[in-house]
Amino acid sequence: MPALVLLGAQWGDEGKGKATDLLGGSVDYVVRYQGGNNAGHTVVVGDQKYALHLLPSGILSPTCVPVIGNGVVVDPSVLLSELSGLNERGVDTSKLMISGNAHIITPYNVTVDKVTERFLGKRKIGTTGRGIGPTYADKINRVGIRVQDLYDESILTQKVEAALDVKNQMLTKLYNRRAIAVEQVVEELLGYAEKLAPYVADTVLVLNQALEEDKVVLFEGGQGTLLDIDHGTYPFVTSSNPTAGGACTGSGVGPTKISRVIGILKAYTTRVGAGPFPTELFDADGEALRRIGGERGVTTGRDRRCGWFDAVIARYATRVNGLTDFFLTKLDVLTGWEQIPVCVAYEIDGKRVEELPYSQTDFHHAKPVYENLPGWSEDITKAKSFSDLPKNAQNYVKALEEMSGAPISAIGVGPGRDETIEVNSFL
Structure with missing residues (x-):
């Protein structure tokens, strides 16, 4: 299995x-290929809950090598x-491994993120203020700082000078803020070098050699x-490509080596931050989903916006990712609702539209048909099995x-590692 x-x-x-954690014990490498500490994963192992922001979820699997790929932006x-x-909690x-080509989130990236978002006012994007967007902008503008x-x-020093000019x-x-000293930034960044050194590697070479040796590599968006x-x-949106194509560019592994693309779907829909959300609920049902589902951002701490399942965006995700x-x-x-709108x-x-409209204007005006x-x-x-589910729950999944537009191969019925029904094996 590649x-x-x-x-x-x-x-x-x-x-x-x-x-990812569920698969982590069966794979050899888990690779984070994009984003930064603006994302968060919650993993429950036994009675222990782990909130991961930048590290791949595979860090919790003793047999797995976790990798931060070149497409990630890293706040040291x-x-x-x-x-x-994690070390304090006994996790090895x-x-x-961290790619030497991954870009560093600098103190000035964080400052720029916060002041520009405030400056936008009502037009703000809803960023986490952690410097992610400005770091990717520096990368594209070729003034970014890499781990190496x-x-x-x-x-x-030359690169920091060029960026701060x-x-x-x-x-x-423009923003009436104090200038940032080059020396201060350089000193802070150099202070991380020794601590990060044991983890820095040529991850492109490592991952491709692993695949040549028939090791299993899991890429995590x-x-x-x-x-x-x-x-x-x-x-x-975010400032990178969490879609399947991003796994290739964010890791240096070619598309011909990828055999399966697994999409994670919540049985309802949530989002954090600003932007259109056709099925968003502003009533007691929305509040119930938020409360029962514990819908609070792992990284941001913000309440998530909640709504019913949206099959239109699920079909879209199947198409643009080539989901298997x-x-x-x-x-x-969803247990306890007499009727569940979809x-x-x-x-x-x-007009009735069954596919995601390409026009931003149309999507903003889209009303859900339930x-x-x-x-x-x-x-x-x-x-423990699909047949254990109530008939109506089975019918909902079907x-x-x-x-x-793609088979559902696993079903989460609780937050725990063992609270999963495996319909078809991913491996």
Whole structure:
């Protein structure tokens, strides 16, 4: 079995951490290929809950090598803090590998992120303020700082000087902020070099050699399909490509090596931050989903916006990612509803539309067209097989599978590692 990609099929927060952790014991490498500490995964192992922000979920699997690929942007202070926290809880983090080509989130990237978001006012994107977007902008503008630059003080200083030449002009003259000293930034970044050195590697070479040796490599996206910079609900998106194509560019592994692409679907829909959300609920049902599902951002701490399942975006995710399978999470949260609405299409200017509109304007005006499916009241958290589920829960899963365009191969019926029904094996 060569490489697998596991990614979010909605707006993120679908439960990728649990899915990756579930597979982690059966794979040799888990690779984070995009995003930064603006994403978060919650993994429950026994009675222990782990909140991961930058590290791949495979860090919790003793037999797995976790890798931070070249497509990730790394805040060194966050990474070291996360590693320290896991070490204190007895988790071995010594196998971690970090690409020397991954870009560093600098202090000035964080400053720029916060001041520009405030400056946008009502037009703000809803960023986490952690410097992710400005770091990717520096990467594209070819003034970014890479992990490998921490080991050459001369190159590091030149690059910081080049970046701050422009940014200090913007900070002082446009935003009325204090200029940032080059020496201060260089000193802070060099302070991370020795601590990160044991983890830095040529991960492109390592991963490709692993695949040549028939090792199993799992690629883990940080956000969901609808937050993709190219294929998401632009401009309310992240600054990288969490879709399947991003796994290749963010790791240096070619597409011919990927055999399965697994989309994580929540049994309802959530999103964090601004932007259109056709099935969003503003009533008691929305509040119930938020409360029962524990819908609060792992990284941001913000309440997630909640709504019914949207089959239109699920079909879209299947198409743009080439999904081979779905992992349906949080089915247990829907227990107790007599009827469960599912969005099967949109109404736009009086017309029924069954595919995601390419026009931003149309999507902003999309109204959900619902079909009601019978609910169930039985506790499903102890279900071990598909046949253990109540008939209406089975029918709900089958309906979502048919509407979404790919088989549902696993179903989450609770937050725990063992609270999963495996319909078809991913490996």
